[in-house]
Amino acid sequence: MQTYRRDIMAIGIKDIARLAGVSTATVSRALSHPGRVSPETRAQVMAVVEEHDYRVNSFARSLRVRRADAVLALVPNLGNPFFSEIIAGIQDGLTPAGLDLLVTDSLSQQARRQSPVTHLQAARADGLICLDGALPAGILDDLAASDVAGRVVFACEWPDGRGFPVVRSDxxxxxxxxxxxxxxxxxxxxxxxxxxxxxxxxxxxxxxxxxxxxxxxxxxxxxxxxxxxxxxxxxxxxxxxxxxxxxxxxxxxxxxxxxxxxxxxxxxxxxxxxxxxxxxxxxxxxxxxxxxxxxxxxxxxDRRRLGRIAAERLLSSLSGKPLAETLTTLPVEIVVRRSTAAAPAG
Amino acid sequence: MQTYRRDIMAIGIKDIARLAGVSTATVSRALSHPGRVSPETRAQVMAVVEEHDYRVNSFARSLRVRRADAVLALVPNLGNPFFSEIIAGIQDGLTPAGLDLLVTDSLSQQARRQSPVTHLQAARADGLICLDGALPAGILDDLAASDVAGRVVFACEWPDGRGFPVVRSDxxxxxxxxxxxxxxxxxxxxxxxxxxxxxxxxxxxxxxxxxxxxxxxxxxxxxxxxxxxxxxxxxxxxxxxxxxxxxxxxxxxxxxxxxxxxxxxxxxxxxxxxxxxxxxxxxxxxxxxxxxxxxxxxxxxDRRRLGRIAAERLLSSLSGKPLAETLTTLPVEIVVRRSTAAAPAG
DNA sequence: AGAAAAAATGTAATCCTTTACATGCAAACC
DNA sequence: GGTTTGCATGTAAAGGATTACATTTTTTCT
Missing domain, CATH: 3.40.50.2300 (Response regulator)
Structure with missing residues (x-):
């Protein structure tokens, strides 16, 4: 059990508001909707923000906007380097949208006796990219439940006959x-x-x-x-x-x-x-x-591409766009090197 | 820019309280401090919790307790499989303490023009495990600043002469x-x-x-x-x-x-x-x-062990225990296989 | 110049928990 | 029996941001 507690926020939006001589609403707007405040006010607010190196508290923000701006990737086994390239691709796909990436593996999830669904329900992540096709049926049932539907995509591996969106190689x-x-x-x-x-x-x-x-x-x-x-x-x-x-x-x-x-x-x-x-x-x-x-x-x-496309799929699914196709199959190609040669005679 | 918004929490603590016929305070206590409610009440609350599959909203919780229960790992390059084993070790070290792991790489941090310090300041993570020893000076300065001091440990690689805690191989x-x-x-x-x-x-x-x-x-x-x-x-x-x-x-x-x-x-x-x-x-x-x-x-x-120890170091640093030593050097050993042999004569 | 529309800002409610403090009630003590 | 102590529970105030709505100021139009 953790017992520490940090004064994580040294300075809050109220302080900035006070120092800049405006209301908190204006500070918030200056930061998130710059077009909606006058240039002078914005400059003034920004100056104070910079000076004190203020960052919005992402918990307060996420609580209010009901969005985590983060995605969870579930890997069968983090130690397996095979997945690193896919994870990198997922990161590639998430970065332009400003989302963060959480990573866990099925092993430690089991160790903690919690399902990845917990993360979604606990609102910690907006969506899940699952690289583990061998999840137990109970967890798959949870994932299919309506409240997380549309927030899950499988990549690389996938479970059979469940109708989840899948991005895979051919x-x-x-x-x-x-x-x-x-x-x-x-x-x-x-x-x-x-x-x-x-x-x-x-x-x-x-x-x-x-x-x-x-x-x-x-x-x-x-x-x-x-x-x-x-x-x-x-x-x-x-x-x-x-x-x-x-x-x-x-x-x-x-x-x-x-x-x-x-x-x-x-x-x-x-x-x-x-x-x-x-x-x-x-x-x-x-x-x-x-x-x-x-x-x-x-x-x-192309594992990196696979990860990126999975991330993009999830993103568009999160923003409510219906998926054009639930199964995306990426092409593969053969690379001929020197471990193959003509069959020996006889 | 993200525009989606999810009704992430279908059900809240208030609903549970109402359904169980108690106050929200009691529900909260039943979940986090089971010893502080009577066995009957706890059972009653738990029944409702189970039935509706309720999870506390981690944002509201983190906002209140001022703790993220998550750690950020910063890798130079996620695509490099070398780090996966270390990451797995970090996960190993975090899991028993119930902390989550966020992962990013320096590349996408740069792409987003944000520093890993942002995550700490924005309260998204309680601490940082940094596997990148080649961070720009500006970021190192930020990391050395008092408000994040004691929340950073370097693993595997480290920057010179900065006095950060380091876990590395010999x-x-x-x-x-x-x-x-x-x-x-x-x-x-x-x-x-x-x-x-x-x-x-x-x-x-x-x-x-x-x-x-x-x-x-x-x-x-x-x-x-x-x-x-x-x-x-x-x-x-x-x-x-x-x-x-x-x-x-x-x-x-x-x-x-x-x-x-x-x-x-x-x-x-x-x-x-x-x-x-x-x-x-x-x-x-x-x-x-x-x-x-x-x-x-x-x-x-032993990369996995290195990751685990780094995580443990960070954890104890977060809980306020002073670090016994700032530099931890793990032993290495030689594994003799067949790429080495006696020097050719002459 | 005066009315209407648009822009800028402020006020205060809201997001969901946790927890300090208050309350009520039963057991323990002298 | 009357205090004291302690437990179980409830009430309500944070925690830090966003944003609907209200208000004020500025611009635009006739």
Whole structure:
């Protein structure tokens, strides 16, 4: 329990009013609606404001105007650097509108046994951008409740069949691009490294891969599917599992760059050469992808843009504009580097 | 300019009071000081609160108690994943105390032409954890002003000679560890990849390297110092520069893992083998370090712990406890992997 | 010049809680 | 039994801004 108390406001609007010889209403107007006071008065007020370095108390202001001018971003796990770029994009989208950004992760929310909805209900944030598609049903019910409807958008990940507005990358198309690239190089024998069970991205990327393979007359037997998280270490582990199989794939589709890098690391340990023996493609195009050894062929998704668009969507939803479309799908592209090559003969 | 306005609070303390048949004072006490109301009354109030899912309006509350229950973290650049782990640590430190976390980066602060001090003065946050050691002098002056004194702590980076409380890793010792390791492997010819000019970490790590080399009777001529940022691409570039020199170093000290990974990537492009021809050591031990090729020998700093301790320091400073020490230096350790080996003969 | 319209400013209510102080009432004491 | 003490609760005053409405001053128009 906190016990401190700060004299946060040394000086208030009343003091400014007194010093400038006007009423508090005029001070308020001079600051928020400069056009509605005479130039002389404004100058006079501003001089006093500057001199004393006065700032409006945002609590009093928010209380009165019933607006927080802040948005909450909920990340599954703050420690995961994957999200930082999206957060930066959200910040980009919020800054021009003058909104602040609050950040929490699902883990610490649970630790405090509170739902992100609390923040909305407690009026601390005007809206929520949720990067966690795996929220418990109870929380999703809360989010769907009328009093927060129109104040939530999901980005990157999303929960199924709930009808929330979503901004995401085209995960299916991404995997299709990867498959087409590899098929073009003569690969016929594929494996897939998936993300965590139950995750939407895992599912979409798997389905995208399967659809594109089917199109090429190929299929993905269960024995060729490994993974279980987006983390490096599971890519490393999965590489081992895959190579222990009697027949080996020549191409490995990874659901994240981290998986791909771990996978390549694991393959190297086993003496398997990338791309001569096995081609590997990642997903995301994180900064390191271009500099790992070998440089990683991957699917680029513009995470920063994704964050920015999510923020913009939320903003327009907050200002009452109906959303043109509830599902926004951003294009992805393939970046061919050197972790993929023609399938080995035989 | 925002124009929306939300009926953020559907239901207020007055409604709860009416429905429970008590006064607002009693409702408030039932929620914040449960011991000060009779068990029956409390149960009755709680029932109504639960039923209507009431949350106190945090603005009204903060206005009254003059406390935000939130802390602002200022990052140089939100897009840089290096900071995510520190942020997670800060969250860890804040959560038990029930404080929220606001995040901004220096870039968007500048874009909005406002200083982080604004947030403190506007009472939006009780304290500031600053991860940016390169703030302009004007802002540092503001931070040093009496009304925010005791509400700021620097973490990871810090400004020089200002006397702010700082939590940091032992950068000098880290570099010394790296040098000793390499000297032990027979290396005599060193190069250093530095971070951005003017950065404290750049300076501390350079000085640490130079001191440790001096101790071993070695030195670092200016021609052996390259870099200029912590980014991968500069590591890549610097590798090229270094290898174009008439005589080549056998060991490269990098001021970040990103530099090291870029450097190894650049060396590989040039056909220089790591660690057979050149040993490379990084700094930070980011997640990828263990899985890059070759796995990176590096200096581990516990970023999460650093964030947590910074948060705890701030918290105790906010509650008026005088800080035992203004400078907290966390230990680092060397993690030997496979990017370092005995110096090549001759 | 006088009336009407527009602009500038002021007064005071309002946003929602918390909490100092007052009140009432029951238990504890001598 | 009559004070004293202590608990449970209520009343009402902050807390610092915004803004509807009222008022005054200035401009514009005929």
């Amino acid at each position: 995960n299916r198309a991404g995997m299709a691009l990867a498959v087409q690239h590899l098929v073009g190089l003569g690969h016929r024998d594929f494996a897939l490294l998936t993300g965590p069970e139950g995750n939407v991205l895992t599912r979409e990327r798997r389905e995208g891969a399967e659809a594109a393979l089917a199109q090429a007359g190929l299929s993905l037997p269960p024995s060729r599917i490994a993974g279980g998280s987006f983390e490096i270490r599971d890519g490393f582990r999965a590489a081992g599992d895959l190579m222990r199989m009697p027949s080996r794939p020549t191409a490995i589709l990874c659901s994240s760059d981290q998986l791909a890098i771990g996978c390549i690391s694991g393959l190297s340990e086993l003496g398997v050469r990338v791309p001569q023996d096995v081609s590997v493609v990642g997903f995301d195009d994180i900064a390191l992808a271009a500099y790992s050894r070998p440089p990683l062929t991957t699917i680029r998704q | 950068n000098r010792a880290g570099m010394a560890l790296a040098v000793q390791h390499l000297v032990g492997l027979g290396h005599r010819d060193f190069a250093l990849l530095t971070g951005p000019e003017g950065n404290v970490l750049t300076r501390e790590r350079r000085e640490g390297a130079e001191a440790a080399l001096a101790q071993a009777g070695l030195s670092l001529p200016p021609s052996r110092i390259a870099g200029g940022s912590f980014e991968i691409r500069d590591g890549f570039r610097a590798a090229g520069d270094l290898m174009r020199m008439p005589s080549r170093p056998t060991a490269i000290l990098c001021s970040s893992d990103q530099l090291a990974i870029g450097c190894i990537s650049g060396l590989s492009e040039l056909g220089v083998r790591v660690p057979q021809d050149v040993s490379v050591v990084g700094f930070d031990d980011i997640a990828l370090a263990a899985y890059s090729r070759p796995p990176l020998t590096t200096i581990r700093q």
